[in-house]
Amino acid sequence: MKSTTFFLFAFLVVATNYLQSQNKQLLYDFYGIPQSVMVNPGVKTPYQWHAGIPILSNISFQASTSGITVNDLFANDGIDFTAKVRDRAVNSLKKGDDFGGSGLIEIFNGGFRSRNRPNDYYSFGMYGEGFVTVYWPEDLAILAFEGNANNLNRRFDLSHITGQGEAVNIFHFGINRKIDNRLTVGIRAKVYSSVFEFKSTRNKGYFVTTEGENNILANTLVADVQMRTSGIEEILDILDDDTLSSSEELSKLLLRRSFFGGNLGMGADFGFTYQLNPRTFVTGSLLDIGFIYHTKDVKNYTLKGAATNEGVDIILPDALIDPDNDLWQDLVDEIEVLIPFETNKNSYVSLRPIKLNASIRYNFGERTARDKDCDCNYLTVRPSQRFDYINSLGGHLFVINGPRGPKVDITGFYQKRLGNAVAVKATYTANKYTLANLGLGLNLQAGPLNFYLLADNLLGYQNLPDSNYASFQFGFNILSWNNN
C-alpha cells in the first residue's frame, strides 16, 4: 500500500470521526471543563476566561461496531477465517449493524467573559472532526458469499447499502448568557469548511433470480442507488500520482480545504441550563443544525432503472432478418440503457447530523455556607461558589440523526467534586453497541492549568478487540477564575 494511500486511510479512520455515537455523556454538563460549552452552549461557565492549549485542548476518538467485534474475526484462535466470517458476519449480522469511527481534534479554543456584560461568556475556536459509518449490507453480503444460484426467488435488498463519512473543519463563535440565577442560555454559530464527504443513503431496489418466462432463469435488477461525493476525486487523483510530491500536494489540498478552500456551510448550536429548584437542574442542547453546500469537486454516482435478463434471445424467423446482428452486444447495450450507471457533477446540500442532548441533575450533599450560591455576578463569585454541587446524580438522553434514523443513548451519571481542584464523573450508558458501558471522567485543576481525561466503556478495556465500543478524550486548558 502506498504511503499516501495509507495516509488517506488513516485520515479517514482515525483523524476523522464523529457519528457513531458521538455521545459525549462524560463531557456533557461536566462544566468544570471549558469544552463542555461545545456540547451545550447554555452550560454554566464559572470561569473568567479560558485558553485551550493549541492542538491539545480536546482530542477525542471513538470507534464502534455492533453485532461483531474485531476479536470475533481476528482472534488468533485457530478457527478457519472463512468459517468465522460466514458464521459470525454473513449469517449473523443484520442490516442495522454498523461499523464506524469518529474523532475530533481541537486546533484552538478560547473564551472570555465580557467586561461590559459579565453575565455573557464568549467562546470561539476551530476544530476538525469527521466520521465514517458503514452499515452492514446484509443481503449483498449473502449474495457475495453464497451467490444467487441457490437463492432463487430471494430478493436481495439494495437499501442495505448505506454509508457515509466526512471530514470537516469548523470555525465557531458562541455566546453564553446567564439570564438570571436560574436560567443560562447559549447559542453558537458555526462555519463549516468541508474537506471531503461521501454519502449513500435512502437507496432502493432489489436483485432477484426467478424462473424465466422463456428461458430457465431470469435475473431482475431494480435499482435506485446513488452515492454523492465531494472532495474525493481530487484526493484520489493525487494518490494515483506516484511522484514524490504527491504527499506534499495532498497536505496542501487538505490544508486549503480546511481553511475555506473547499465546500462551505453554516450551522448553529443551541442550549440552556435551568434550575428547577435549589438542587435540581435540567439542561438541553441541539447541536449542528446546519448544512454544507457542495459545489466543488463533486462527483455523484447513480444506478437507476429496471431490467430483466434471460440471456441472448434467438427467435426465428425474426433473427434471420439481420443474421450478422451482434446479439450479445445488443443485450449488454439494452441492459445499460435500462439501468444506466452514470456520474454527474450536480451540486448538492448535505445536512449535518443533528444531535440532541437533554439531562436532569439532582445535587446532594451539604455545601458549606461559604460555598452556597450568592446572588452575585460572575466577577464577584468566590472560588468555592463556582460549582453548584458536591455530589450529583442524574440522567442524560442523547439522540443523533443518522442515515437510518435516530440513534438513542441513555445515561445515568454520578458526579462528585473533591474540593476545588478535582471532580470526577461516572456514567452508565446503554445504546445499541453495548448495555454495559461504564465511563469515568476526571477533571483536574492545578492552579490555572486544567486537565481532563474521559474514557468510555471501561469494561471493554479488559479486552479491547472484543469491545463493541471505545472512546477516549482528553485535553489541557488554561483557566482563569475571577481571582487569578
Next chain:
Amino acid sequence: MMGKVCRYLSLSTLLVCLMQSCADEQDFDQFDDLSVTPELASSLFYFESPETLINSAGNAVFYSQEFNFDAFEEGYVADNIMDGVITYEIENTTSKPLDILIEFLDETGNSLDSESFQIDPEPTAILLREVAYGTDGKSLDILRNTSSIRISGINLGDSTSVSTQSEPKIIIRSSAAFAFRLQ
C-alpha cells in the same frame, strides 16, 4: 486527608483502567485466508424456431448461425471462474426428429467444444442435459476462450408434416451456474 485519598483513588482508578487494557492476540493476516466463492447463475441463450420455418428449409439444415458470446471471455469472469454446470433444456413440439448442434468457437472460429442433441418428434419429453466444467468436468479453458456460439439445426424428418400441437416449435433453453472466486 480524606480528600487527597479520594483524589488519588479516582485518578489511579481511571489510569489503571486505561493502562491495564488487555487484548487477546490478533492475527490480521488471516484475512489472506478468506475464501469467498459464490455460485452465480444466469440464463445463457434462448433459441426458438417454428415448425413452418423448419418445413420451409426442406429436409436439411434449417438454421446454422453463430453469434457473439463474450460472457465467459470477459476478463474478470475468465480469471475467477472455478467450476460449474451448463444446463440445456430442449423442447420439441414439432412433428419431426431434429438434430441440434451447439458449438463453442474461439475468436478465429475454431470449434473448442460441442454438444449434440437428437430429439424425437412430439410427443416427447423435454430433453435435459447438464454439462459440467472444471474439477469434474470439461476444461474451463473451453469457456475462457469462447468468443461465439454456433447453433445448427438439422431436420431429420420430412418437410411437409405439421404437428397437431398449437404453435409447434423447437425450443432450446440454457443456463449456467458457476462458482467464482471473489477472494
